[in-house]
Amino acid sequence: MMKVLLSNVVNGCRVGSITEVGRHGNRVLEFPGCLLYTRSGSAPHLTHDVLQKLDSLPVGVQLTLPTLAEQHNIVKDFQHGIGKFTGMEDFFLYCSVQDPAVREATGYNFNKGVSVWGSGGRIKLEVADFMSIQKAFCPDWYQCLCDGDTVSSDTSNKRVRKSVDRTLNFLDKCLEIHQESQELKGSEILGVIEGGDLLEERLRSARETCKRPVAGFVLDGFQSFAMERETRKNLLKAVLEVLPEDKPRIIHAVSRPDEVLEAVECGVDFFDSSFPYQVTERGCALVFPFSKKSDVCEETMIQSSEHASKETTENQQCQGSNEGTQSQKTEFEMELNNRQKYAQDFRPVLPCCSCYCCQNHSRAYIHHLLQTGELLARVLLMMHNFHHYFGFFTAIRESLHQGTFQELKAIVTQRTK
Ligand SMILES: [Zn+2]
Secondary structure, eight states: OOEEEEEEEETTEEEEEEEEESTTSOEEEEESEEEEEOBTTBOTTOOHHHHHTSTTOOSEEEEESTTTGGGHHHHHHHOSHHHHHTTOTTSEEEEESSOTTBOOOSSOOBTTEEEEEETTEEEEEEHHHHHHHHHHHOOSEEEOOOOOOOOSTTOOHHHHHHHHHHHHHHHHHHHHHHHHOSTTTTOEEEEEEOOTTOHHHHHHHHHHHHTSOOSEEEEOSOOTTTSOHHHHHHHHHHHHHHSOTTSOEEESSOOSHHHHHHHHHHTOOEEEOHHHHHHHHTTEEEOOOOSTTOHHHHHHHHHHHHSOOHHHHHHHHTTGGGOBTTOSOOTTEEETTOHHHHTTOOSOSSTTOOSHHHHHOOHHHHHHHHHTTOHHHHHHHHHHHHHHHHHHHHHHHHHHHHTOHHHHHHHHHTTOO
16 A cells, blocks of 8 residues: 655655555655656657666656547557556556646536547547546556646636536546446546635635545646746645645646745645756756756856847747747756857856766757757757756755755755846
8 A cells, every 4th residue: 555654844845755656566756756757658859778877767757648648549459558558667657637748728628528639639538538548558646537727817716616626526437437447456546636726716626635535636727827926835835734644746837946846845745847848849958056066057057047038939939829838948947059159168068967968968069969950959958957857856855854955945046036
């Protein structure tokens, strides 16, 4: 049986581990932690071999239905689950309903189900379809079908209430099928807290979900663009107070370093790693400091935050409705497409970094690869960005054990004010 071991709670921050978890029964998930972001069941741009070279690689992997639902009949015929199908069976697999890197289209959910968007377009998932996908995939954890379509600013209170009701209704129906399923014996279902930005609906959603036999909770609808930071903080604090301490709490699409630290302070345990992926896709590298030793990194940080990149913003606006949740360059990254700055800069991306990219290549080389449209640019950037992001989570856990979390927060957020 899954056990949540809380080794410390400091000013609301939870640090600890979950043991005896998953179908293998011998996995340990440390928190606060992140899940490896994947597309179509593999880490973006990286083969399994390359992935294994990364330091602090998370044990947990996040699979998403938009990139996988279309293939579910093939996986069903394959009969050995999504882990074996994608060559990721060594990992702990968590399947989420939506892709945290993609802003979902609004207005397409319905009373009996929700829509996800695959490469071939809209996929309508009713409870039975959804559960047959989970039976084919056999993940360790899966997020219950949910209606999280409350993030646009013109969502009415009535619509928010409906999202809570629908989500609870989906949960009860999914639980019924789950409990009778042989295929899902080793899997566990996570309840989803909805309620938009209405405190009473958030609390109702939390209290009702707690009454069901779920293994943990997903905090949905807290995306960066969905609400003000202060609102998110207050809602998270209120909701997490209601949830039992011995079950994990996962949040999606809240993955910027400063937002992560804030959510950790509210008591969130797990995050997705869509942020380093989005940084990679715009040709950027993460350079934010998270330790006192990184003097050189800080210098890089100042340089990169000096120019707010207007070009990136303009380019991103042309991409239409399928844009990422965080398509604009942030102050945590360096834009290697910048010719003036990096075409002749022969230093590593981050001089203090021990990743493959920084150990072997220069900024000028990455710039050249980006300019010539070589796929290797994204491979190397993905390696560095994952390495940096995973290292950040290791630093968070260490700081909580050592009582230096506030110092870490000051180092990370010094350029964002
Ligand atoms: Zn690096």
